[in-house]
Amino acid sequence: MKYSCEYHNMKFEPLQQENKITGDINNDDNVDILDVILINKAIYGKTELTEAQRKAADVNNDGKPDANDSLMIMKYIIKLIDTLSE
Ligand SMILES: [Ca+2]
């Protein structure tokens, strides 16, 4: 049985393991628009990222998830760049 509870916008789920894919912030094994939405919400303070999510979101590895990472993930989704992890 999956444990999950939602309060308004916030969703809490057990996130024990590290996010495996760079840019896959919600850890669903795909890098897609949902991850861009999540990083943008975090940038604007609408949501909190876990430590693992912050690492997955920090695609350019400068120590923090921000607009540059969001842009890189978008470029990756529309195939302007081939890879997020160098
Ligand atoms: Ca994802």
Ligand SMILES: [Ca+2]
């Ligand atoms: Ca970054």
